[in-house]
Every structure is written in structure tokens, then in C-alpha cells.
Amino acid sequence: xxxxxxxxxxxxxxxxxxxxxxxxxxxxxxxxxxxxxxxxxxxxxxxxxxxxxxxxxxxxxxxxxxxxxxxxxxxxxxxxxxxxxxxxxxxxxxxxxxxxxxxxxxxxxxxxxxxxxxxxxxxxxxxxxxxxxxxxxxxxxxxxxxxxxxxxxxxxxxxxxxxxxxxxxxxxxxxxxxxxxxxxxxxxxxxxxxxxxxxxxxxxxxxxxxxxxxxxxxxxxxxxxxxxxxxxxxxxxxxxxxxxxxxxxxxxxxxxxxxxxxxxxxxxxxxxxxxxxxxxxxxxxxxxxxxxxxxxxxxxxxxxxxxxxxxxxxxxxxxxxxxxxxxxxxxxxxxxxxxxxxxxxxxxxxxxxxxxxxxxxxxxxxxxxxxxxxxxxxxxxxxxxxxxxxxxxxxxxxxxxxxxxxxxxxxxxxxxxxxxxxxxxxxxxxxxxxxxxxxxxxxxxxxxxxxxxxxxxxxxx
Numbered sequence: 174x175x176x177x178x179x180x181x182x183x184x185x186x187x188x189x190x191x192x193x194x195x196x197x198x199x200x201x202x203x204x205x206x207x208x209x210x211x212x213x214x215x216x217x218x219x220x221x222x223x224x225x226x227x228x229x230x231x232x233x234x235x236x237x238x239x240x241x242x243x244x245x246x247x248x249x250x251x252x253x254x255x256x257x258x259x260x261x262x263x264x265x266x267x268x269x270x271x272x273x274x275x276x277x278x279x280x281x282x283x284x285x286x287x288x289x290x291x292x293x294x295x296x297x298x299x300x301x302x303x304x305x306x307x308x309x310x311x312x313x314x315x316x317x318x319x320x321x322x323x324x325x326x327x328x329x330x331x332x333x334x335x336x337x338x339x340x341x342x343x344x345x346x347x348x349x350x351x352x353x354x355x356x357x358x359x360x361x362x363x364x365x366x367x368x369x370x371x372x373x374x375x376x377x378x379x380x381x382x383x384x385x386x387x388x389x390x391x392x393x394x395x396x397x398x399x400x401x402x403x404x405x406x407x408x409x410x411x412x413x414x415x416x417x418x419x420x421x422x423x424x425x426x427x428x429x430x431x432x433x434x435x436x437x438x439x440x441x442x443x444x445x446x447x448x449x450x451x452x453x454x455x456x457x458x459x460x461x462x463x464x465x466x467x468x469x470x471x472x473x474x475x476x477x478x479x480x481x482x483x484x485x486x487x488x489x490x491x492x493x494x495x496x497x498x499x500x501x502x503x504x505x506x507x508x509x510x511x512x513x514x515x516x517x518x519x520x521x522x523x524x525x526x527x528x529x530x531x532x533x534x535x536x537x538x539x540x541x542x543x544x545x546x547x548x549x550x551x552x553x554x555x556x557x558x559x560x561x562x563x564x565x566x567x568x569x570x571x572x573x574x575x576x577x578x579x580x581x582x583x584x585x586x587x588x589x590x591x592x593x594x595x596x597x598x599x600x601x602x603x604x605x606x607x608x609x610x611x612x613x614x615x616x617x618x619x620x621x622x623x624x625x626x627x628x629x630x631x632x633x634x
Contacts, residue, residue, distance in 0.1 A: 200287050200325065201246040205269035206232050209255045211414045213581060214375075221279040223361035224371065226427070227581060229378040229568075230406045230414050231357075234274035242283045242329070245276060247298070249320075249342075249354065250291035256402060257412030257498075260549045262383065263390045264353035264407065265292060271353030271407045272379050276340070278332045280363040285329045288320060295319035295344055298328065300358065302338040302451040302473070305330035313344035320344075335362040335369060336453045337377065337427040337473045351394040353407055355379055355431045368454035372477065373422035373578070378405045380468065380490075380566065382432040387499050388545030398433055402549075403495040403565035410496070410567040411554035416488065417583055418480045419576040427475045430468040436495065438474070439465040440570065442486035449475030465491055480572045485556075485587045490566035498549040498564035557586040 206212070212232035214225035219238050226233070236243045252266040267273025278284050290296050297320055299311035309330045313319040320326045338358040342349040357377050362369050382403050384396035405413050418424050425448070428438055444462040448455055451473040468474045489496050544550065554561040561567075573584045 201237050201244045203246055203248055203268070203289075204235050204274075205248075206274065207269055209270075209408060209412065211581065215277070217277075217279075220282065221361075221363055223277070223279050224375060225277060226275060226359050226375040226377050228275045228357060228406070229376055229416070230408045230412070231270065231272065231378070232274050233277050234268065239285075242285045243278060244285045244287070246287045246289070247273060247356075248289045248291055249296050249298075251293075252353070254353065254407045255412065256383075256404065256407065257409045257549055257553075260547050261390060262353075262385055262392065262407070264383075264392070265349060266353050266407075267356055271355075272381065273340070273354075273356035275357040275359060275377060277359045277361065279361045280332055280335045282332045282360075283329070284332055285327060287325055287327050289325040290320045290322055292322060292349075295321050296342050296349060296354075297326075297344040298340050299343040300328070300330075300338065300340050301471070302336065303330070303358075304333040311343050313342075332360045334453055335360050335366060336451065337429070337449060337475055338451060339379065339429045339431065339473065341431060348394045350431060351383070351392055351396070353381065353383070353392075355381065357427070357429060359427070366454070368448075368457065370423065370425075370448070370477065372425040374416075374418050374424045374581075375427070376416050376425070377427035377429075380405060380428065380430045380432050380436050381407055383407075385499070387548040390547055400433070401499040403432075403490065403497075405566055405568065409498055409549060409565050410563055411561075413566075413568040415485075415568055415583060416570040417576060417581050418570060418572055419578060419580075420480060420483055420572055420574040422480045422572075423477065424480050424570075425475060425477045427473065428466075428468050429473045430470055433470065434492075435467055435469045436566065437465050437467045437491040438476075438488075439491040440476070440478075440486065440488045442482050442484060442570070442572070443478040443480065445476040445478035447474055448477045449473075480570070483572050483574055483587065484589075486570045486572065487563075488568050488570050489563065496563045496565045496567045498551050498553065 209230050211227060211230050214227050215233040215235065216225055217223060220243060234245055234247070236245045238244070247267045249265070249267055252264050252269055252271050253261050254264050254266065254271045255261050264271040288298055295313070297311045297313040297317060300309070308316055309328050310316045311328070317326070338360065339355060340358055341355040357379060359377065382400040383392040384400045385392050385402055402409055416426070427449075430436055444464055445466070446460040446462060447466050448460065466474050466476055549564065551564060552560070552562045553564050571584055571587070576584060
């Protein structure tokens with residue numbers, strides 16, 4: 174299997190004129206990616222020029238040109254994906270990863286995608302949001318025969334409109350998408366577009382979710398809503414890379430949602446506009462400033478902003494349980510419960526028993542609790558000031574003055590100027606002034622907030 178580095182060596186050393194006709198007649202090379210790290214943007218080696226995207230914890234699939242057609246090769250196959258350091262999942266994906274590689278083309282390109290099926294069952298690919306011939310739409314049984322195990326099918330169509338799209342199976346969809354089969358597709362405009370600005374940084378990622386029991390590695394595909402791992406591109410914090418940008422860069426972030434629920438995506442430190450959906454760029458008159466954009470199931474949202482403030486700015490889903498890793502959702506609330514007496518009795522039977530949730534859940538982020546193998550802590554990750562009590566769909570945008578144009582490397586933690594960090598106040602805090610306490614109906618002070626008189630009949634109504 175060809176690595177991405179080998180592919181670049183191949184394309185860099187052998188121009189089209191030196192490739193033999195016999196080699197061109199074969200299918201395109203299979204390019205695979207093993208590392209979960211964010212790969213640098215892939216500048217187009219041929220065809221129309223465009224500004225490439227950066228796929229968070231992912232990569233862009235290379236292509237070859239044949240008779241003026243861009244040819245790609247996707248391989249549907251079982252993969253092993255590191256969700257975060259300490260946990261790997263047995264998923265299904267494309268070309269070594271879940272999600273599969275991003276496909277980048279230009280408006281007007283004719284594209285030809287070969288799809289080889291190495292899954293244990295048949296599959297198809299639906300090109301979500303594309304305008305194309307009906308027989309290329311990828312709904313198994315309706316638009317095409319299913320792709321049997323071991324077979325290769327080819328899809329061919331023209332990328333008719335610019336925008337951000339997705340690809341995923343339309344065959345045994347509940348299983349295959351729950352196992353991680355999905356990918357991003359970006360069609361760049363072929364020239365200056367009145368609704369599409371030129372940006373300095375262009376990021377994309379998919380929202381997906383899994384239900385994987387602690388200690389196991391394979392998702393439970395029959396889960397409908399109660400997922401326990403909420404991820405971006407099949408990565409959970411602290412395994413999600415940061416979005417590293419230069420101060421005053423114009424930044425675009427493309428977010429697609431293939432989970433079973435909506436996600437209000439919230440970015441700290443800036444206001445942004447929603448400049449595109451899977452229907453294409455939004456009219457300028459429909460845009461307004463936001464700090465949170467809801468991305469519903471099967472939708473894409475494209476946001477843009479100027480990174481005008483230095484710092485490490487949180488970026489996360491605003492559903493609080495989506496920024497936590499595997500946990501039991503049926504655990505009772507224990508806040509305020511005094512465990513003192515019961516602790517002694519339980520420790521006689523279970524010497525390692527620990528109190529959980531008596532003062533809230535933050536203590537659990539600091540405890541060195543033993544975990545099953547291949548499981549992530551519920552809240553994890555360290556920041557410069559201590560534990561970052563987040564997991565799941567959480568990362569950050571790192572804005573730096575010294576970040577060079579085109580440099581996507583992690584600049585490390587932000588060094589705050591003196592006097593700009595929230596700090597403890599040393600002065601004593603005075604007791605608050607309270608209003609006189611109201612008397613109870615019996616004339617003595619009480620803690621009754623609401624007195625309810627139930628009607629005994631209709632008299633006087």
C-alpha cells in the first residue's frame with residue numbers, strides 16, 4: 174500500500190509524459206494514511222489552481238490526471254483509529270482512516286472515483302449534496318447495484334457547483350456510518366466568486382459519535398442516541414489537534430454533522446458569520462454575527478472570521494455532555510450527599526472504593542482512577558493552569574502574532590501579558606446585605622417560597 178510520502182515522491186519524480194501507457198491504464202494508486210495527526214494542505218500539482226483546505230486530524234486524497242479527468246481511488250475497509258492517546262477503536266473507513274480522506278476538486282472538474290470494497294459486506298457511496306446524474310447518486314438498490322465485497326466500482330460526474338459536501342454509504346447505512354464510514358468533499362470555485370472570499374486558513378472536520386463500552390474497541394451499531402464518545406473526525410479531546418492561525422488571518426472553518434443529533438458549535442474570542450451551507454455560499458444579506466452556530470443532522474455549516482485576538486480560544490459543542498468522554502448516563506447525582514458513615518462500611522468490603530460526585534464531578538478529572546484497558550477518562554487533558562475539564566468535542570484555536578503564513582504547527586501555550594490573567598483577590602469579602610426575611614403564615618420566620626391554595630370548588634370563580 175502506497176504511503177502519502179511515497180505518492181509525493183512518485184508524482185514529483187515522474188511527470189505525466191514519463192508514465193507508460195500501460196501504467197495509465199491501471200487503476201490509480203491506493204494512497205493510505207496511518208497517523209492521526211493533521212497533515213499539511215496539499216497544493217494542487219496539476220489542474221486548476223485553488224487554495225487547499227486543512228482537514229483537522231486528517232488529510233487530502235491525492236489524484237492523478239488522465240485524459241483531462243481527475244481520478245481518485247477510495248478503498249472501503251476496516252481500520253484502527255486512535256480516538257485519543259490511550260484508546261484505539263476498530264472502525265470501518267477509507268484508505269486507512271475514519272473519516273476517510275478529504276476530496277478536493279474545482280468547480281467544473283470532471284472527476285472519476287474508483288471505489289474498492291474490502292469490507293465484509295456490500296457497500297455504496299452517496300455524494301451528499303452534489304448535483305450529478307441519478308445513476309451516480311449512490312443509493313444501493315435504487316440508483317445502482319451494491320458494490321460486492323472484493324469488487325471495484327467507478328463513479329464519474331462533473332463537480333458542478335462550489336461548496337462543502339460529504340460522502341458516506343447508502344447501504345446498510347445504520348451499521349456502516351455508526352462504524353465511521355464518511356468523508357469530506359470540497360469543491361473550490363474556478364475563479365473569483367462574489368460570495369466566496371479568499372481566506373488565509375481553511376479548516377474542515379466532521380462531527381461523528383460512537384458508543385463503545387469501556388474496555389472494548391468496536392462500536393455498538395444499534396445505538397440510536399445514547400452515545401458515549403463525541404468526536405471530531407473520530408478524535409476526542411485531548412486527541413483533537415488545535416486550529417493554529419496567525420493574528421489577523423481570515424479563517425474559514427467547514428463543519429459537517431453525521432451524528433444522530435444537532436451540535437451548537439461555539440467558538441470563544443471572535444464573532445463569526447455563517448458564509449455557507451451544503452446548499453452553497455449564503456447570500457451576504459442573510460449573514461449576521463454569531464458566536465455559536467447549530468449544525469443539524471446531515472448538515473454542513475461554513476463559518477468565517479478574522480482572528481483578531483491572540484490567545485488559546487476554546488472551540489467546542491455547547492451541549493455539555495458532548496464535551497465528556499465515556500460515562501454512565503444513568504449515574505445518580507450525589508452532590509451534597511454525606512458519605513462519611515457509609516464510606517467506612519464500604520471500605521471494609523471494597524478497600525479501593527472512592528467517593529464520586531459528592532462535591533460535583535471536577536474531582537474525577539484529578540483522580541488517578543484505575544480504568545479498563547483501551548478507555549479514556551471522562552474528563553481529561555492538561556492546560557497551563559491545571560486540568561482542562563473537557564473531553565469529546567473540544568479543542569481550541571491558537572492565535573499567534575509570530576505564526577508565519579502557511580505555518581500550521583502548534584505554537585504551544587499562550588504566554589499571557591502581565592496582569593491579563595484572572596487572579597485571586599486577597600481582600601476579605603463582606604457579607605451581602607439581605608432583605609428582611611418574610612414571616613410565615615403562622616407569624617414566625619420560615620423558608621416557604623410559594624404558598625399554594627388548592628381550589629375546593631367553583632364558587633367565586
